[in-house]
Amino acid sequence: MSTVTTDPHAHAEHEHHGPAKGLKRWLYTTNHKDIGTLYLLFSLLMFFIGGAMAMVIRAELFQPGLQIVEPNFFNQMTTVHGLIMVFGAVMPAFTGLANWLIPMMIGAPDMALPRMNNWSFWILPFAFSILLASLFMEGGGPSFGWTFYAPLSTTYSNDSTALFVFSVHIMGISSIMGAINVIVTIMNLRAPGMTYMKMPLFVWTWFITAYLLIAVMPVLAGVVTMVLTDKYFGTSFFDAAGGGDPVLFQHIFWFFGHPEVYIMILPAFGIISSIVPTFARKPLFGYASMVYATSSIALLSFLVWAHHMFTTGMPVAAELFFMYCTMLIAVPTGVKVFNWVATMWRGAMTFEVPMMFSLAFIVLFTIGGFSGLMLAITPADFQYHDTYFVVAHFHYVLVTGAIFSIMAAAYYWLPKWTGHMYDETLGQWHFWCSLISVNVLFFPMHFVGLAGMPRRIPDYALQFADFNALISIGGFAFGLSQLLFVALVVKCIKGGEKATDQVWEGAEGLEWTIPSPAPYHSFTTPPEVK
Amino acid sequence: MARTSYLCWSLLTFLLAFSTQSAEMPLNMTQGVTEISQQVYNLHMKIFYICCAIGIAVFGVMFWSIIHHRKSKGVEPAQFHESTKVELLWTAFPVLILILMAIPATQTLIAMEDTSEADVTVLITGSQWKWHYKYMDHKVEYFSLLATPRQQIDNKLSKGENYLLEVDRPLVIPTGKKVRFLVTSDDVIHSWWVPAFAVKKDANPGFINEAWTRVDQPGVYRGQCAELCGKDHGFMPVVVIAKEQADFDQWIAQEAATQAAAKEAELKLLAMNMSKEELMTLGEKVYMGYCAACHQPNGMGIPGVFPALKGSKMALENLPGHIDIVLNGKTGTSMQAFDKQLTLSEIAAVVTYERNAWDNNTGDLVQAADIAKAQSK
Ligand SMILES: [Cu+2]
Numbered sequence: 001m002s003t004v005t006t007d008p009h010a011h012a013e014h015e016h017h018g019p020a021k022g023l024k025r026w027l028y029t030t031n032h033k034d035i036g037t038l039y040l041l042f043s044l045l046m047f048f049i050g051g052a053m054a055m056v057i058r059a060e061l062f063q064p065g066l067q068i069v070e071p072n073f074f075n076q077m078t079t080v081h082g083l084i085m086v087f088g089a090v091m092p093a094f095t096g097l098a099n100w101l102i103p104m105m106i107g108a109p110d111m112a113l114p115r116m117n118n119w120s121f122w123i124l125p126f127a128f129s130i131l132l133a134s135l136f137m138e139g140g141g142p143s144f145g146w147t148f149y150a151p152l153s154t155t156y157s158n159d160s161t162a163l164f165v166f167s168v169h170i171m172g173i174s175s176i177m178g179a180i181n182v183i184v185t186i187m188n189l190r191a192p193g194m195t196y197m198k199m200p201l202f203v204w205t206w207f208i209t210a211y212l213l214i215a216v217m218p219v220l221a222g223v224v225t226m227v228l229t230d231k232y233f234g235t236s237f238f239d240a241a242g243g244g245d246p247v248l249f250q251h252i253f254w255f256f257g258h259p260e261v262y263i264m265i266l267p268a269f270g271i272i273s274s275i276v277p278t279f280a281r282k283p284l285f286g287y288a289s290m291v292y293a294t295s296s297i298a299l300l301s302f303l304v305w306a307h308h309m310f311t312t313g314m315p316v317a318a319e320l321f322f323m324y325c326t327m328l329i330a331v332p333t334g335v336k337v338f339n340w341v342a343t344m345w346r347g348a349m350t351f352e353v354p355m356m357f358s359l360a361f362i363v364l365f366t367i368g369g370f371s372g373l374m375l376a377i378t379p380a381d382f383q384y385h386d387t388y389f390v391v392a393h394f395h396y397v398l399v400t401g402a403i404f405s406i407m408a409a410a411y412y413w414l415p416k417w418t419g420h421m422y423d424e425t426l427g428q429w430h431f432w433c434s435l436i437s438v439n440v441l442f443f444p445m446h447f448v449g450l451a452g453m454p455r456r457i458p459d460y461a462l463q464f465a466d467f468n469a470l471i472s473i474g475g476f477a478f479g480l481s482q483l484l485f486v487a488l489v490v491k492c493i494k495g496g497e498k499a500t501d502q503v504w505e506g507a508e509g510l511e512w513t514i515p516s517p518a519p520y521h522s523f524t525t526p527p528e529v530k
Numbered sequence: 531m532a533r534t535s536y537l538c539w540s541l542l543t544f545l546l547a548f549s550t551q552s553a554e555m556p557l558n559m560t561q562g563v564t565e566i567s568q569q570v571y572n573l574h575m576k577i578f579y580i581c582c583a584i585g586i587a588v589f590g591v592m593f594w595s596i597i598h599h600r601k602s603k604g605v606e607p608a609q610f611h612e613s614t615k616v617e618l619l620w621t622a623f624p625v626l627i628l629i630l631m632a633i634p635a636t637q638t639l640i641a642m643e644d645t646s647e648a649d650v651t652v653l654i655t656g657s658q659w660k661w662h663y664k665y666m667d668h669k670v671e672y673f674s675l676l677a678t679p680r681q682q683i684d685n686k687l688s689k690g691e692n693y694l695l696e697v698d699r700p701l702v703i704p705t706g707k708k709v710r711f712l713v714t715s716d717d718v719i720h721s722w723w724v725p726a727f728a729v730k731k732d733a734n735p736g737f738i739n740e741a742w743t744r745v746d747q748p749g750v751y752r753g754q755c756a757e758l759c760g761k762d763h764g765f766m767p768v769v770v771i772a773k774e775q776a777d778f779d780q781w782i783a784q785e786a787a788t789q790a791a792a793k794e795a796e797l798k799l800l801a802m803n804m805s806k807e808e809l810m811t812l813g814e815k816v817y818m819g820y821c822a823a824c825h826q827p828n829g830m831g832i833p834g835v836f837p838a839l840k841g842s843k844m845a846l847e848n849l850p851g852h853i854d855i856v857l858n859g860k861t862g863t864s865m866q867a868f869d870k871q872l873t874l875s876e877i878a879a880v881v882t883y884e885r886n887a888w889d890n891n892t893g894d895l896v897q898a899a900d901i902a903k904a905q906s907k
Contacts, residue, residue: 064693065685072761072832139834145758151735152718152760156658156864158834240736241861246719247734280599281607289617311721311756312732313713313739316643320636327628331621334584338620341588344595348607351600359596363589370581377631379566379638380574382730383559386721386756450559452725454756457764459683461695463555 019520027122030114032099033518037417038121039096040410044486046088046128047403051479053081058475061468066459074458075143076135082146086264087171088128090398093406094267095120095178098206100417102182104511104518105200107191107527112184120177127170134160134167145456147257150238150249154230161231165224172217179213182206191510193529197288200509204291205270208298212259212266215302219256223249247312254305262301265397266294268365268405269336272358274509275412276340279355280347281506285339293332293339300329310381319378326376330369337366352504353427357408360435361401368396371446386456389449395442407434407485414489415503419517420496426488433481440474560725563747563772567728569638577631584627642728645740648710650703656713656720656733656755658864659762659823662871663701666712670785673871674699675819676765680827683765695752700769704778705748713739717864721757724770730756745772760864761835762823792873799875800899806882809895813883816876821884824864829888836864840888849894852881853904869905874898 019025019034029035056077060068069077099117103110111117135141139158142148153161186207190199199207226249229235236242238249269290277284284290306314306322314322340362349355371393375381384390414422444467449455453464460468499516510529514522561571599605651666664671677696681687690696703709713722715733723730727743745751755766773781804812818827825831829840839845844852856877859867868877875898885892 064689066683067685071764072835075758075761075763137834139832143761149719149758152758155862156718156760240734245737247737281601282609283611285611286613286617288612311730312734313737316640319639319643323635323639324632327632330628331624334624335617335621337588341592341595342616343611344592344599346605346608346610347595347599348601348605349596349599350602359592362592366585366588370585373581374574374577377573377577377635379570379635379642379728380559380577382642383570383574383725383728385730386723447555447557451555451557452560452753454723454754454764456758457754459694459764462689462691462693467555 028118030110030118031520032103032111032114032117033417033520035111035117035121036096036098036100039092039099042121042124043089043091043093043096043406044489046084046092047482049132050081050084050089051482053077053084054475055479057081058472060458061460062472063469064460064462064465069458071458072140072143075145075456076140078456079142079145079148080131080135083131083142083168084128085398086146086260087168088124090264090402090406091175092124094206094209094264094402095175097202097267097271097406097409097413098178098182101413101511102185102203102206103189104416104514104522105203105509106186106189106194107510107523107529108185108189109521109524111181112188113181116177117181120174120181123170124174127167127174130163130170131167134163137163147253148224148227149253150227150230150246153227154238157231162228165228168224169221172221175213176217179210179217182210183214186210191523191526191529197291198529200270201273201284201287201290201294202267202270205266205268205273205294208294209263209266212263212298212301216256216259216263219252220260223252223256226252247309250309250312251306254308255302257308258305259298259301261394261397262297264402265365266298268361268402269294271405271409271412272340272361275354275358275408276343276362278412278504278506278508279352279358280344280349282343282347285342285345286335289335290339293335296332297329300325300332304329307376307378307381310378311385323376323378327373330373330376333369337362337369350505352411352424353422353431354408354412356428356431356435357404357411360431361404361408364396364400364404364439368393368401371396384449386454387449388445388453388455391455392442392445392449395445399442400438404434410485410489412504413511414492415499416511416516416518418493418496419499419515420492421499421503422488422492422496426484426491430481430484430488433484434478437474437477437481441471441478442474444471444474562726562728563745563749563751564727564743566638566642566743567726569634569641570728573635573638576634580627580631642741645710645742647708648742649707651710651712652701652703653712653714654701654722654733655716656722656759656766657716657866658718658760659755659766661697661701661720661722661755661766661768662716665782668782668786670782670789672699672789674701674769676767678765680818680822692752694765695754695767695769697767697769700750700771702771702773702778702781703743703745704775705745705772706775708742708744711741711743713741716866718759719757720755720759720766722753722768723756724751724753724768726751726753727770732757748772748774748777761832765823796873796875796898800902803897804875804879806886806895809879809882810886812876813879813881814887816872816880817883817887820868820871821880829884829890839884840890845884845890846892849881849885849896850904852885853877853896853901856881857901857904874901874905877901 060074137160141160142164144153144157226237230237236244238244238246273284273290303325304322307326310319375384375393411427448464448467453460501515502512559571559574561568653664653666655662661674674697677698678694682689713731713733715735720733721730722733729741729743731739731741749772751770753768755763824836825839831838857869859865878896878898878901881896885894
């Protein structure tokens with residue numbers, strides 16, 4: 001080491017590599033850790049903006065009758081809430097985690113394409129500013145649901161559609177660039193000795209997710225462009241009067257949309273597969289089968305899109321095909337859950353906050369999987385479709401699934417990021433408040449849906465009143481509980497008990513071999529993996 | 531910790547108290563009133579029980595582990611992992627269960643999609659935000675609109691028993707007969723749903739979907755539009771009355787006679803002139819029922835979405851254009867054609883109303899004959 005300090009050239013280079021000061025550090029940064037942090041903070045901000053919209057929705061639905069907002073504004077809230085949560089909260093959070101963790105997990109100094117990395121983050125704020133600004137247009141922002149079915153989004157929408165299309169394009173470009181970066185990094189920058197089948201599962205799941213992103217984001221870009229040209233340039237892709245078909249829109253949208261939901265859950269599987277072995281102090285039960293299960297879920301995700309469209313009037317043969325394929329997805333998903341449980345079996349478990357969120361994930365995501373299996377049964381889907389049963393289903397897989405896994409990840413790696421242990425008591429409070437409120441919020445939705453309440457309505461029949469009040473209370477409580485998380489993160493950044501390198505007793509993997517907080521540059525010389 | 535558990539318990543009791551209050555809401559899917567809806571319910575319960583069984587097994591093992599295999603109990607972690615045998619087992623077993631589930635689901639689905647040999651056929655057309663029913667074998671057709679008064683929605687009157695689930699003219703079908711529904715739309719996608727029949731079919735503009743039902747019990751069955759269709763998607767209910775065949779025959783004969791008579795009366799009206807007062811009263815009624823959802827009761831519209839009629843150039847100056855847009859709508863916008871929805875005198879009245887209400891004081895009076903003239907052009 002002494003040679004390094006005496007060598008003037010090396011010294012100069014070393015100085016050059018420290019973080020710049022002030023705002024410029026964040027604007028110009030090409031450092032994977034800085035960009036990871038930017039993504040994570042951005043996603044937290046979006047989580048609160050999208051959450052505020054959910055609060056408006058729940059406030060309006062607290063009682064029957066119209067009290068707080070007009071139906072047109074209500075529709076804008078459901079639409080933009082969905083778009084923000086999917087594209088602004090969940091996806092950037094996972095990309096942020098990928099940025100922070102993938103290089104540290106594979107022993108790389110940074111992402112392979114650092115300048116593109118900067119760009120793929122910094123176009124996001126523009127995308128969401130455009131989307132949010134459209135709410136202030138004459139006639140308001142997009143109000144056709146996050147699924148923007150034509151012709152509601154073409155002929156029958158106002159001019160905010162143009163802004164919506166533009167912002168979705170930017171989000172798509174950002175996602176594609178992020179995905180390319182992940183793939184190139186994983187393929188090229190693994191430390192010597194780290195074969196594919198030695199990669200941590202978080203890396204594996206993101207690797208597969210990145211391929212899904214590259215496969216389907218262009219499809220989304222295509223379909224929004226078709227919406228744009230149908231609306232403004234006289235094409236008739238989705239207009240029967242010009243030889244088009246509105247159902248074609250749904251086929252294209254869901255060909256993107258279904259892999260998209262796996263994009264939001266595969267990295268979660270990776271996170272849970274990292275956390276459970278650590279706190280069970282026992283290796284993951286079936287590493288290889290987890291990799292194969294993830295790959296088969298990814299492949300199957302291209303064959304099930306029309307299960308969102310059973311009521312559109314497809315031929316019976318198509319309905320049967322999509323029903324069978326959808327049911328099949330339960331198999332690899334089951335394999336995952338069984339593996340986590342088998343990992344816990346005869347371990348020596350402790351229950352720090354990351355583990356608590358992971359355990360909650362396993363139970364609640366599985367409940368979401370069960371309702372998914374129910375939805376796959378086409379004849380039954382005719383009753384469930386477009387009701388609160390579906391709303392319950394996808395919030396179980398997205399909130400108690402994806403978002404709980406992100407929370408688990410944040411708690412798990414916060415000490416590595418900040419160098420401080422988070423406040424365990426505050427974390428437990430956050431967990432328990434979230435767990436209880438999220439179930440008060442989403443569980444009754446199953447009943448409301450079975451009883452026949454359609455989704456996306458601002459007002460409802462009297463029989464649904466009590467349950468909706470209860471759901472709203474759960475919603476407000478869940479929203480408030482998340483403030484605890486912000487307090488905890490701020491506290492953890494500012495100080496706290498010093499974290500060790502390994503942080504968690506049972507933690508294994510390259511990221512736990514470097515100091516906490518992780519130095520600005522890590523693995524400048526690759527480690528040897530045996 | 532004691533405080534936390536106290537909190538949990540009080541919340542739980544609160545929840546239980548809540549759930550007993552809402553005894554009116556069924557907590558499960560309806561069994562409905564048709565053979566198909568019963569089959570669908572059975573499928574739903576079957577898959578639900580399967581999920582429960584798997585859930586109990588998986589969560590049981592997991593919680594056993596959580597309780598017994600914790601570090602605080604001083605256990606040493608085992609280090610076993612990887613077992614192809616186990617992996618194969620828990621792949622194959624679910625596949626078997628799924629096959630068992632797929633068989634009855636396939637049978638029911640095929641039965642549901644068999645629309646052949648129907649006794650009665652009804653064409654259902656959705657449009658923003660109402661349903662139109664047309665009996666293909668009779669000269670009967672009409673629109674069906676939400677009947678809940680605006681004041682109830684705005685919380686100015688107490689809400690009735692069937693709040694938001696009531697319409698002015700329900701669909702009527704005979705019991706014990708296979709009724710085929712042809713479902714389509716005039717504008718955006720809607721979805722016609724009656725839970726008691728387990729029928730939910732999208733209404734796609736430019737295409738016709740088919741569905742069917744056979745209801746054995748006479749009764750009133752309520753549902754709603756299930757596909758987001760714009761601003762008033764939540765205010766587009768479906769009500770179906772199932773009547774014994776004899777009652778149905780009587781009803782449809784009477785309905786056909788009334789509709790034929792109304793057409794004749796309409797022709798007679800052409801020769802008559804209504805007074806301004808009559809026109810304005812009728813016009814306001816029609817406007818509130820058919821136009822206010824978009825153009826708003828005060829005529830101000832919703833900027834950027836639905837144009838204001840108050841002070842609009844068309845309502846103030848262009849009378850032929852005004853009549854034309856109400857009669858024929860404007861393609862490519864949500865302004866629909868009211869030609870078939872309203873009678874000549876109703877159209878005359880609503881145009882008169884729009885030209886004289888909200889300080890639009892043009893003084894123009896439009897009569898049914900004027901509308902007939904515009905129509906024949
Ligand atoms: Cu509708």
